[in-house]
Amino acid sequence: MHISLKPELLFNLGSFPVTNSILTSWIGTLLLIVIAIVVGGNFKRIPAGIQHVFEMVYEMFEGMATEVMGAAGKKFVPLLATLFLFIITSNWLGVLPGVGSLGIYETHAAAPAKDTHAAPAKDAQAKPAAKDAHAAPAAKDAHAAPAKDSHAKDDHGPVFVPLFRGANADLNTTFALAIIVMVIIHVMGIKSAGLSHHLAHFKNPLEIVSEFSKILSFGFRLFGNVFAGEVLLTAMASIFVIITGNNLLAYGALGGFIVFPFLMLEFFVGFIQAFVFAMLTLSFLSLFYKTENSEPHH
């Protein structure tokens, strides 16, 4: 069982390193953009289908934003909804079969292997791809895999590189979001209350530390939850492989029962984390954003 804390490099686009997590996040972003354009292009007065979902999300955040910040909260709804939609899409894409299990074997020199394999059993095996003929031998010596893997780098042997990785199982994504959010919060704070008024929040140097800790907590919370979910799924699948050994029948019959509840759990966690991220953004915004009729809270 091989678990990498950082995303794996797939290839370089010029000098830009394309990792598996950024590939997944691009797919998620593209998906959302296409849906947004399609739904926006066929926008109906009486909503139907997926338009309902977007309206529901938008209305949910509009309701909460106006509750917390009054009418001024309305202008932050697009940000909150975008955060929520981006994070939930990335999280749910990360749970789909194939993410983390479809990949390529690379030698340590990072030259892509010529043949693309379906998932070897040692990486999130509950996925259909694992039934591939290539998967069986891998499943057979699954228990030996961790040892083999740990040697792999040293031996310059082939290393399995997943093609996809949950976008939020990458600190780059979560910290990018955290920094964007904190920048927006402070820019809006300065815009609404004026620079001197805004800086008055930070008379105590600890407050500045607290702002940086918010970035860390934002970034690590989301990363930790999503990454832990992937580890959990991989671990459950590995346990399952150890139990069934190379018995393909048992493998097929039991696979769903063991991994399925955890998949559902991850869908739930994916939703909760997206929601929490947007809600925290809203509550931090309300700390610094000065509305006409209310002093910002301290």
Next chain:
Amino acid sequence: MLESLGINPVLMLAQAISFGLLYYVLNRFLFSQIRGALEERSAAVSKTLADKTEIEHRLQAFEQEQKAAQKKVAEEVQKMMLDAKDAAASTKAELVAKAKDAADAEFATAQKRIEQEKVAAEAEVSKHAKTLAQSIVQQLLSEKASDPQWQQEQIKASLESLKQSKS
């Protein structure tokens, strides 16, 4: 440490840019429409609610008006019925009176005519009786006159009465 966590400023920037792009597209193509639709919908709903109260008010007013009108109509009908009753009663009395008058008049004329006829009949009868008496007297006279004894007696009687009257 950053390297071991996989943190790479270039990747972070790339993610930030792609998030910014996503924000722009969603806001431009989807959220603006949703915002418009939600505002339009809430405006429509509040208008509908306002219309509803307006309609309810109107309905209430209309119902009251109708009730009042019904009451008025009922009152008028009752009044008309009473009037009609009165009128009928007075007409009846009038008719009865008229009929009585007419009957009385008829009766009076009838009586009068009876009276007249009676008088006429009496006159006729007396006339007839006179003629009859005359004719009887003539007959008797003619019968007696032809009797000399009766003539003498009569003359004697007349002379007697003359004598008596002279004395």
